[in-house]
Amino acid sequence: MSYQVLARKWRPRNFSTLVGQEHVVRALTHALSEQRLHHAYLFTGTRGVGKTTLARILAKALNCERGITPTPCGVCSACQEIDSGRFVDLLEVDAATNTRVDEMRQLLENAIYAPTRGRFKVYVIDEVHMLSNSAFNAMLKTLEEPPEHVKFILATTDPQKIPVTVLSRCLQFNLKQMAAPAISGHLSHILETEAVPYEHGALSLVARSAAGSMRDALSLLDQAIAHGAGRVDELQVRNMLGTVDLDYLFSILDALISGDAGELMRVAADLSVRSLSFAAALQEFATLLTRIQIAQFVPASLDDEPDRDRLLRFANAISGEFVQLAYQIVNVGRQELQSAPDEYSGFVMTLLRLHAFRPASVADVVSGVQAKSRAVKVAVAMTAQSEAASAVARASPAALVESVSAKVKAPLDRDWHEMVSQLSLSGLARTLAQHCELRSLTDEECLLRLAPEHAHLQMKPAPDRLQQAIVELLGRQVNVRFELAKNEEDTPAETAGRERRERQLAAEQAIEQDAFVRDAIETLDASLVESSIKPIV
Numbered sequence: 001m002s003y004q005v006l007a008r009k010w011r012p013r014n015f016s017t018l019v020g021q022e023h024v025v026r027a028l029t030h031a032l033s034e035q036r037l038h039h040a041y042l043f044t045g046t047r048g049v050g051k052t053t054l055a056r057i058l059a060k061a062l063n064c065e066r067g068i069t070p071t072p073c074g075v076c077s078a079c080q081e082i083d084s085g086r087f088v089d090l091l092e093v094d095a096a097t098n099t100r101v102d103e104m105r106q107l108l109e110n111a112i113y114a115p116t117r118g119r120f121k122v123y124v125i126d127e128v129h130m131l132s133n134s135a136f137n138a139m140l141k142t143l144e145e146p147p148e149h150v151k152f153i154l155a156t157t158d159p160q161k162i163p164v165t166v167l168s169r170c171l172q173f174n175l176k177q178m179a180a181p182a183i184s185g186h187l188s189h190i191l192e193t194e195a196v197p198y199e200h201g202a203l204s205l206v207a208r209s210a211a212g213s214m215r216d217a218l219s220l221l222d223q224a225i226a227h228g229a230g231r232v233d234e235l236q237v238r239n240m241l242g243t244v245d246l247d248y249l250f251s252i253l254d255a256l257i258s259g260d261a262g263e264l265m266r267v268a269a270d271l272s273v274r275s276l277s278f279a280a281a282l283q284e285f286a287t288l289l290t291r292i293q294i295a296q297f298v299p300a301s302l303d304d305e306p307d308r309d310r311l312l313r314f315a316n317a318i319s320g321e322f323v324q325l326a327y328q329i330v331n332v333g334r335q336e337l338q339s340a341p342d343e344y345s346g347f348v349m350t351l352l353r354l355h356a357f358r359p360a361s362v363a364d365v366v367s368g369v370q371a372k373s374r375a376v377k378v379a380v381a382m383t384a385q386s387e388a389a390s391a392v393a394r395a396s397p398a399a400l401v402e403s404v405s406a407k408v409k410a411p412l413d414r415d416w417h418e419m420v421s422q423l424s425l426s427g428l429a430r431t432l433a434q435h436c437e438l439r440s441l442t443d444e445e446c447l448l449r450l451a452p453e454h455a456h457l458q459m460k461p462a463p464d465r466l467q468q469a470i471v472e473l474l475g476r477q478v479n480v481r482f483e484l485a486k487n488e489e490d491t492p493a494e495t496a497g498r499e500r501r502e503r504q505l506a507a508e509q510a511i512e513q514d515a516f517v518r519d520a521i522e523t524l525d526a527s528l529v530e531s532s533i534k535p536i537v
Contacts, residue, residue: 007218010190012053013074013083014060019186019214020178021050027173028054029070032061037068038171040143040152042128044159045175048213051155052092054175055124056082058153059090063118078118089118096127101134108142111150120151128154129161136163143169177212180204186214187221191232196225198232205237246307248281249288252351253314256326256358264351268344278347282334289327296320322359329353420492422473429465432457434493439483446470446480451487458482503535 012018015025024043031037041058043051060083061069065076072079081087093107107123115121125131131139143152143166154170156162184200184207191198206224210217220241221232228236238245248267255263271281295302295315302308333350340346416438425433435457436448446467450457467480490498511517511533520526 005219006190006222007215010218012050012057014072015057015070018050018054018057020182021054021175024054024173024175028058028061032068032070035068037062037151039146039150040154040170042154042156042159042162042167042170042172043175044156044172046157046177046212048210048215048217049175049177050214051175052124052126055153055155056090059087059122059124059151062120062122062151063087063089068119081117087118089115089121090124091122092124092126094126095135096130101132101138104131104135104138108139111142112147115149120149122151122153124153124155126155127157128166129156129158133163136166140165140169178214179212180207180210183207183210183212183214183217187217190218190221196230196232199234201234202232202237205234205241206232209241246284246288249285250310250314252285252354253288253318256354257317259355259358261352261355264355265348268348268351271347272344278343279334279337281347282330282337282350286327286330286334289323289330292318293320293323293327296323318359322357325357326354329357417492417495419470419473423466423469424472425465425469427462428457428459429462429469431493432462433466433469434496435491436482437487437489437491441478443476444478446478447483448480449483449485449487451491452484455484504533507535508533 015029018025041055043054045051057072060072060074060079063078063082064072065078066073074080074083078087082090085092091107111121111123113121142150146152152170154162154166159167159172184203187203187206188198188200191203202224206217206220209220224232224237224240227240248271251267252264255261255267271278291307291311292314295311297320299312299315302311329350333346333353336350337343337346340349416436419438420430420433423430423433432450432454435454436450439447439449441447463480463482467478470480471477487494508528508530511528517528521528
């Protein structure tokens with residue numbers, strides 16, 4: 001018997017064996033159990049996440065000889081024929097090679113005929129976004145009002161290219177990319193069943209390289225088994241994928257901590273000798289920095305991490321600021337590889353840039369800034385105290401009394417319209433401020449008057465946000481209190497409305513007095529549409 005690749009051999013045959021799409025399986029299972037069947041389904045997602053597989057399982061669930069069920073038996077003739085691709089009432093169409101309207105019309109002409117073998121005639125159209133606009137228009141009528149015995153299952157990797165008229169007629173399910181742990185766990189189950197020796201680190205590498213695609217992971221696993229002569233070892237998988245050993249990356253971190261630029265050059269030379277991808281090295285390094293930052297803020301998340309001890313060591317040895325800076329340097333360096341004289345030069349310059357901003361230098365800068373900030377604050381405070389003391393010495397008792405009294409009264413003279421324009425507010429809180437009138441402002445309290453017809457503007461959290469903004473503007477803690485009464489002065493909202501009406505009136509007058517407009521009115525018996533006149537400013 002010829003060898004069957006793992007991607008085909010281990011293709012799920014029912015909902016229970018489908019990995020990583022629990023949200024879609026749950027919805028379809030409930031619909032099938034309650035017989036709430038839609039006439040058109042749309043599965044979206046990237047390559048290798050199970051769109052076509054899910055379509056075939058759904059076709060079995062609809063046509064199983066034991067009845068419509070979320071658990072097709074898999075042994076009846078209908079189930080077996082669907083699994084083998086021989087079921088006459090399951091029509092699988094590749095829209096990428098059947099894009100024209102004539103092909104779609106020919107396909108749909110047979111939809112009116114009853115199914116030959118099954119309960120439903122199921123049309124599975126893969127990469128449906130590749131159809132032409134004419135082909136989409138040709139299928140719209142059938143898609144909207146299909147015969148009772150027809151079900152459509154559409155699949156695509158690019159739903160944005162599907163017309164809205166088609167999307168609105170389908171139940172849409174977005175299949176998500178599979179997490180690396182879910183992929184590696186499934187690969188582990190497969191290898192144990194196939195009796196293939198393996199190392200868990202190798203499966204983690206395969207899962208990460210698959211980028212969320214189970215089909216890609218199974219293809220890589222087939223390649224890894226062949227590359228390792230029946231074994232899946234981590235070192236061999238690294239060589240096959242061209243991935244960088246973490247020891248190189250940890251060596252870079254050690255060199256950065258110790259300030260050893262020579263060690264950085266040695267690591268770069270070793271990677272060059274092994275012909276490893278420098279772009280992949282920087283990508284892996286960015287991932288490592290992410291894990292270190294997580295270790296710094298959420299160390300409990302490393303409980304199941306195989307490199308937990310080493311990650312914690314670097315998390316304690318490097319500041320969080322440097323991790324953020326290094327992450328940015330590495331990502332920028334990876335983008336600049338294409339414009340570098342060669343990849344080796346670009347990689348070396350990225351390492352030297354990290355060395356120039358190594359942890360010690362970053363810590364020195366941060367501490368220097370903090371020290372300078374403290375010195376400035378102390379100097380300002382001392383200067384203020386000195387000036388205050390001099391003023392007190394020069395002032396007469398009467399002047400001191402007047403000064404203290406003025407300190408309380410000064411805020412009362414603040415213009416509320418100006419304050420509102422300076423408040424950092426938006427939405428309902430800003431509207432509340434604009435409809436208020438300032439009645440009094442002291443060191444402890446800000447009293448605002450609000451007209452009764454605007455009482456609804458006091459809905460939470462608008463008053464709290466307004467108080468916070470006033471505190472930030474004044475630089476001191478004050479309690480904002482509201483009173484409901486008719487305003488005695490114009491509020492900012494009323495002032496803005498009046499100014500807006502004045503500008504509108506001026507614009508209308510300017511148009512009416514324009515010589516060209518007057519001539520048009522007199523000569524052509526035209527009339528002005530006042531609602532179309534808008535002031536320029």
